Amino acid sequence: MNQATATPPKSAWPRNLRRLILFALSTYLAIVVMLAFLQRTLIYLPSRQSRIEPQDAGLPPGRVHTITLNSDDGLELRGWHLLPAGQTATDLRQCDEQLALGRPVVLYFSGNAGNRAWRIEEFELFTQLGCDVFVFDYRGYGDNPGSPSEDRLAADATAAWRYATQTRRIEPRRLILCGESLGGGVAVRLAAEQCVAGTPPGGLVLRATFSSLPDVAAHHYPWLPVRWLLVDRYPSVERMPQVTCPILHIHGRRDSIIPIELGRKLFDTAPPQSAAGIPKRFVELPSADHNDILAVAEAEFQAAVGEFLKQLAGCTEMQEAR
Numbered sequence: 001m002n003q004a005t006a007t008p009p010k011s012a013w014p015r016n017l018r019r020l021i022l023f024a025l026s027t028y029l030a031i032v033v034m035l036a037f038l039q040r041t042l043i044y045l046p047s048r049q050s051r052i053e054p055q056d057a058g059l060p061p062g063r064v065h066t067i068t069l070n071s072d073d074g075l076e077l078r079g080w081h082l083l084p085a086g087q088t089a090t091d092l093r094q095c096d097e098q099l100a101l102g103r104p105v106v107l108y109f110s111g112n113a114g115n116r117a118w119r120i121e122e123f124e125l126f127t128q129l130g131c132d133v134f135v136f137d138y139r140g141y142g143d144n145p146g147s148p149s150e151d152r153l154a155a156d157a158t159a160a161w162r163y164a165t166q167t168r169r170i171e172p173r174r175l176i177l178c179g180e181s182l183g184g185g186v187a188v189r190l191a192a193e194q195c196v197a198g199t200p201p202g203g204l205v206l207r208a209t210f211s212s213l214p215d216v217a218a219h220h221y222p223w224l225p226v227r228w229l230l231v232d233r234y235p236s237v238e239r240m241p242q243v244t245c246p247i248l249h250i251h252g253r254r255d256s257i258i259p260i261e262l263g264r265k266l267f268d269t270a271p272p273q274s275a276a277g278i279p280k281r282f283v284e285l286p287s288a289d290h291n292d293i294l295a296v297a298e299a300e301f302q303a304a305v306g307e308f309l310k311q312l313a314g315c316t317e318m319q320e321a322r
Contacts, residue, residue, distance in 0.1 A: 036229050043232060044148040045113040046141040056117045062088030065095055069163040072155055077144045079136030080116060084127045099132060099168060104202065104309060106176045107164060108135040109157060109183030115142030121294050129306050136160050150232035157190045176203045184209020185234030192239040203312050205305065206249040208290050210258045211237045211265040219259060240269040246278040248308045250301060252288025278311050
């Protein structure tokens with residue numbers, strides 16, 4: 001009698017491996033899809049308030065005044081006009097009288113989080129150097145309606161430029177655009193557009209900003225296809241070659257959010273000098289991270305900005321003498 005040959009059991013390992021791979025792939029794709037749909041909620045982190053009044057700035061009465069502008073799509077955007085240290089005004093007429101004195105006016109573009117009430121120290125640095133400061137919260141930030149996107153923030157920046165130059169009659173050469181972090185992408189775009197249009201600002205100050213948003217995202221999430229996913233890209237490296245006004249870029253060497261290499265990448269694409277002959281300048285702050293520049297390197301930051309303002313003033317005087 002022949003005894004049946006027993007068939008050895010098949011290993012379950014290949015089947016389990018396939019299941020594991022399919023599970024990992026489906027999880028990865030789910031993360032990618034989720035990030036694609038939620039990307040703007042991760043990029044823009046506004047702090048909303050029903051109203052942000054001048055007294056919230058913690059400055060003496062008369063130093064800060066609420067100003068408003070209307071965007072092209074009909075939104076009313078609120079912001080502040082901060083007068084230089086030691087100067088006060090009681091109403092719009094007196095503010096205009098102050099502006100008519102010819103001081104530099106900083107048009108400030110904030111980063112992706114918070115609202116204007118979070119940045120008093122930044123504004124005060126410029127007012128202590130004798131500048132007026134105009135700052136508007138973007139749409140969807142602070143007490144402003146709407147929701148942010150790259151193109152919408154660019155439209156808000158253009159409206160702020162129009163408010164300064166047309167409503168308040170400030171000459172473009174007196175305006176210094178200052179962009180912080182994500183606001184650097186907004187400021188570079190506005191500066192490039194105005195330079196191409198033949199109405200360049202007096203200068204561009206960049207603080208801890210990037211070459212492009214995909215570069216930043218790829219640094220933090222190298223395992224995700226962020227260069228394909230991002231809708232808002234802020235390609236400052238493509239726009240910087242068109243910026244013909246004087247440029248000052250300040251960046252912390254220890255920046256853990258926007259690595260200094262991405263700041264230098266942007267800086268390297270700028271023209272070597274402005275149309276008026278002022279060399280571009282990159283200031284590296286050895287001890288500073290992204291959000292602590294004024295806490296650990298305020299003196300260096302203020303000195304760099306002060307020197308930049310003197311260069312701009314000297315250039316303006318030379319132009320007026322011709």
